[in-house]
Amino acid sequence: MLPTPKLDFLPVLPELILAGAGIVTLLYEALAPRASRATHLGLSLVGLAAAAGASIALWDRTGDPTVLAGAIQADRLAVVARVIIISVAAVGLLLGTHYYDRSGDERRGEFYPLVLFATTGMTLIVAAADLIVVFLALEILSLSLYVLTGMSRRGQATEASMKYFLLGAFASAFFLYGVAMAYGATGTTKIAGIAHALAGQTGGQALALVALGFLAIGFGFKVSAVPFHMWTPDVYQGAPTPVTAFMAAATKVAAFGALIRVLDVSFQPLAWDWMPVIWALAAASVVVGSVLAIAQSDVKRMLAYSSIAHAGFVLTGLTAANQDGIRAALFYLIAYAMMTLGSFGVVMLVSVRGEERTSLASYSGLGRRQPLLAGLMALFMLSLAGIPPTAGFIAKVGVFGAAIRAGHWQLALVGVVSSVAAAFFYLRVVVLMYMQEPQGEEQEEDRSPLPRLALAVPAILTLVLGVFPQMLLGVLDKASVLRW
Amino acid sequence: MLRDYLPVVLLAALAVAFAVASMTASRLLGPNRPDPVKLSAYECGNEPIRLPKGEKFGVKFYVVAMLFIIFDIETIFLFPWAVTFRTLGLFGLVEMAIFIGLVFVAYVYVWKKGGLDWAEGQGPASVREARAAAEADLGEAARAR
Amino acid sequence: MRTPIAYFLVTSGLLFAIGTVGVLIRKNALLIFMSIELQLNAVNLSLIAFSRMHGSLNGQVLAFFSMVVAAAEVVVGLAIIVSVYRRTGSVSVDDVRELRG
Numbered sequence: 001m002l003p004t005p006k007l008d009f010l011p012v013l014p015e016l017i018l019a020g021a022g023i024v025t026l027l028y029e030a031l032a033p034r035a036s037r038a039t040h041l042g043l044s045l046v047g048l049a050a051a052a053g054a055s056i057a058l059w060d061r062t063g064d065p066t067v068l069a070g071a072i073q074a075d076r077l078a079v080v081a082r083v084i085i086i087s088v089a090a091v092g093l094l095l096g097t098h099y100y101d102r103s104g105d106e107r108r109g110e111f112y113p114l115v116l117f118a119t120t121g122m123t124l125i126v127a128a129a130d131l132i133v134v135f136l137a138l139e140i141l142s143l144s145l146y147v148l149t150g151m152s153r154r155g156q157a158t159e160a161s162m163k164y165f166l167l168g169a170f171a172s173a174f175f176l177y178g179v180a181m182a183y184g185a186t187g188t189t190k191i192a193g194i195a196h197a198l199a200g201q202t203g204g205q206a207l208a209l210v211a212l213g214f215l216a217i218g219f220g221f222k223v224s225a226v227p228f229h230m231w232t233p234d235v236y237q238g239a240p241t242p243v244t245a246f247m248a249a250a251t252k253v254a255a256f257g258a259l260i261r262v263l264d265v266s267f268q269p270l271a272w273d274w275m276p277v278i279w280a281l282a283a284a285s286v287v288v289g290s291v292l293a294i295a296q297s298d299v300k301r302m303l304a305y306s307s308i309a310h311a312g313f314v315l316t317g318l319t320a321a322n323q324d325g326i327r328a329a330l331f332y333l334i335a336y337a338m339m340t341l342g343s344f345g346v347v348m349l350v351s352v353r354g355e356e357r358t359s360l361a362s363y364s365g366l367g368r369r370q371p372l373l374a375g376l377m378a379l380f381m382l383s384l385a386g387i388p389p390t391a392g393f394i395a396k397v398g399v400f401g402a403a404i405r406a407g408h409w410q411l412a413l414v415g416v417v418s419s420v421a422a423a424f425f426y427l428r429v430v431v432l433m434y435m436q437e438p439q440g441e442e443q444e445e446d447r448s449p450l451p452r453l454a455l456a457v458p459a460i461l462t463l464v465l466g467v468f469p470q471m472l473l474g475v476l477d478k479a480s481v482l483r484w
Numbered sequence: 485m486l487r488d489y490l491p492v493v494l495l496a497a498l499a500v501a502f503a504v505a506s507m508t509a510s511r512l513l514g515p516n517r518p519d520p521v522k523l524s525a526y527e528c529g530n531e532p533i534r535l536p537k538g539e540k541f542g543v544k545f546y547v548v549a550m551l552f553i554i555f556d557i558e559t560i561f562l563f564p565w566a567v568t569f570r571t572l573g574l575f576g577l578v579e580m581a582i583f584i585g586l587v588f589v590a591y592v593y594v595w596k597k598g599g600l601d602w603a604e605g606q607g608p609a610s611v612r613e614a615r616a617a618a619e620a621d622l623g624e625a626a627r628a629r
Numbered sequence: 630m631r632t633p634i635a636y637f638l639v640t641s642g643l644l645f646a647i648g649t650v651g652v653l654i655r656k657n658a659l660l661i662f663m664s665i666e667l668q669l670n671a672v673n674l675s676l677i678a679f680s681r682m683h684g685s686l687n688g689q690v691l692a693f694f695s696m697v698v699a700a701a702e703v704v705v706g707l708a709i710i711v712s713v714y715r716r717t718g719s720v721s722v723d724d725v726r727e728l729r730g
Contacts, residue, residue, distance in 0.1 A: 023586075023589050026589065026593055027589060027592065027593070029593075030592060030593040030595075030596035030597055031592070031596060132687075132690065132691050132694060135691070135694070135695070135698070136694060136698070139698045139701070139702070143701060143702065143705050146705055146706075146709060147705060147708075147709075150709060150712065155716050155717070158709070158712050158713050158716055159713065161709050161712075161713075162658060162709050162710060162713050162722075163722075165705065165706050165709050166652075166658065166661055166662065166665070166706075166722075169662070169665045169702055169706065170652050170665055170668075172669075172698075172702075173645075173648070173665055173668035173669050173672065174668075176669065176672045176695055177645060177668070177671075177672045177675070179691065180672050180675045180676045180679060180688070180691070181675075183676065183679050183680075183683075183687060183688055183691070184489070184638075184675065184679040184682070184683075187683040187685060188685075188687065189687050189691065206489060206490045206493060207489045207493070210493055489635075489638070491635075492635060492638045492639055492642055493642075495639055495642060495643075496639075496642035496643070496645070496646055499642065499643050499646040499647075500646040500649065500650065503646060503647065503650045504650060507650075507654065546707070546711060550703075550704045550707060550708070553700055553703065553704065554700055554701065554704050557696065557697050557700035557701075558697065560693060560696060560697060561693070561697070564693070
């Protein structure tokens with residue numbers, strides 16, 4: 001008999017619950033003759049709540065840093081990232097239910113299991129301690145997102161889905177080749193094992209560097225860093241808005257969570273080699289994202305370019321390659337997830353049914369027509385621009401500070417200059433909403449309370465984190481210690 | 485010993501460079517003087533009158549083929565287990581039961597969603613369509629006579 | 630006589646390069662997709678070769694997973710490409726231009 005591996009399923013309990021909830025909703029959709037959205041939503045939210053509870057319970061866990069034969073990491077970074085992803089998924093599900101109710105689309109009951117499976121992949125990737133698990137989790141989340149992107153009758157959604165799929169699969173191939181090379185260079189696929197192998201060797205690490213390059217390409221696509229960002233505007237614009245909200249916010253958290261582990265654990269011994277690469281990616285993303293966003297006339301495309309710029313800011317924090325940088329990046333990710341989720345949520349409510357009104361022009365005079373929505377949008381725009389007293393401001397200060405303390409003041413300078421340029425197009429939306437007359441005749445407005453309630457969560461967090469950042473920073477101090 | 489792999493990397497880079505270079509070279513250097521005759525289908529080839537736009541796309545076959553592939557590939561995990569199931573013992577058996585259970589869930593979903601149905605009637609839809617079309621043709625021919 | 634591992638790695642690198650170039654120059658979504666599959670299979674070859682070189686099973690396990698993932702990608706990808714075709718009557722990435730960019 002082979003020794004049975006010691007089984008400690010607690011650290012993967014959140015994933016098991018999420019996958020279980022996904023299976024339950026899938027079977028409900030298949031077996032119930034008249035599956036209703038309300039039941040779907042209820043089942044999914046119960047699953048998400050249970051998963052969130054299970055991950056918070058892991059906060060005070062002591063014992064082995066990895067479980068299940070070194071496949072799963074049980075540390076606080078995973079707990080924090082999971083809770084963000086699960087909250088984003090919950091708001092995404094609420095928005096999606098409303099969206100499909102209004103758009104008069106077919107039933108689309110598969111929306112719920114697919115979001116739950118994507119969430120499973122995202123939480124698994126931040127807890128993965130083995131590159132095999134990272135790859136599998138990456139595929140679970142990507143395959144679900146490809147299908148979610150196409151979940152609409154509009155031709156644009158199908159087209160976006162195809163583009164996302166082709167480029168995503170291309171990136172996966174690079175990522176897998178990177179894993180293969182890391183395995184070839186070190187003889188292991190364990191994230192910590194690679195670090196031990198690399199630290200023990202002197203010189204001749206060509207293969208490990210190539211592996212790092214390929215992994216960086218794979219991650220670059222997933223976090224949409226320049227020059228791997230080409231798919232982002234098309235996909236964010238074409239996908240149904242609640243799906244865009246969910247994937248823009250949660251995928252970035254998940255991919256960065258895994259990237260932090262790969263860079264700051266596996267390839268920590270080669271930190272001086274990867275730092276310039278991440279430096280260049282960060283600078284390019286910040287500049288290109290901010291500049292191209294100015295030229296956009298569609299608000300979803302504008303937010304897509306803005307998300308590219310924000311990926312650059314998170315990378316700025318990571319160039320520090322220390323706990324300081326990880327903490328700043330985590331704070332930035334939380335702030336980013338909240339404000340992106342919120343602004344896409346407002347976009348969904350403004351376009352009433354489906355994707356009717358996503359041009360910037362439809363925002364003129366919104367302050368008079370829908371004061372509450374306009375207020376929310378203004379808050380998110382100020383936060384995205386990094387203006388106090390919002391979470392976006394504290395987050396930017398954090399990543400620039402981390403970069404400067406690590407000696408990358410030039411990068412921080414690039415970031416600050418780009419932020420100033422970027423403030424232009426965020427503030428343009430605010431100006432349109434409050435200082436222009438409504439255009440065109442009176443149109444139908446969406447005044448449903450439920451999605452507004454859902455948007456209160458990111459709005460409150462954006463404000464609270466901007467005014468009392470200490471509440472979260474204490475938690476992140478503990479979460480940014482990587483145990484391995 | 486990692487130095488030994490530098491040639492591999494170099495060769496890979498060379499391969500990409502060569503592939504790109506030769507394609508560019510043929511595009512740049514080769515004469516490119518198209519005329520209608522050159523571009524037409526050669527000899528016995530025919531210009532397609534129309535492409536099957538949607539209406540005759542045999543999606544049924546495609547769905548079944550895809551389902552076959554996905555379930556077929558899943559069995560890949562049964563082989564390593566089958567080879568070592570005595571050494572893995574009860575643990576392996578339980579793991580495999582869970583795995584098959586998950587595949588079964590997918591199967592139930594596909595089944596209930598109608599992924600395995602061949603249209604409403606008997607036999608493949610395309611066969612029945614073809615038969616109906618042939619009968620209509622025969623009827624027309626009889627009437628013409 | 631054993632074939633040196635390096636031969637497999639070179640072959641794998643070449644296949645991956647061919648796949649990469651294929652993705653970059655092809656216009657037909659199906660051909661792009663086939664090139665991606667070629668890349669994935671190239672990776673499988675190098676995984677098996679590395680597995681042999683290190684005398685550990687990890688690489689082979691990963692190759693198993695990557696085969697299943699590739700199959701899942703085929704199913705999802707072809708479904709998407711078929712739905713694009715049914716809508717537009719073409720699978721050329723140049724004809725699909727409803728979205729700018």
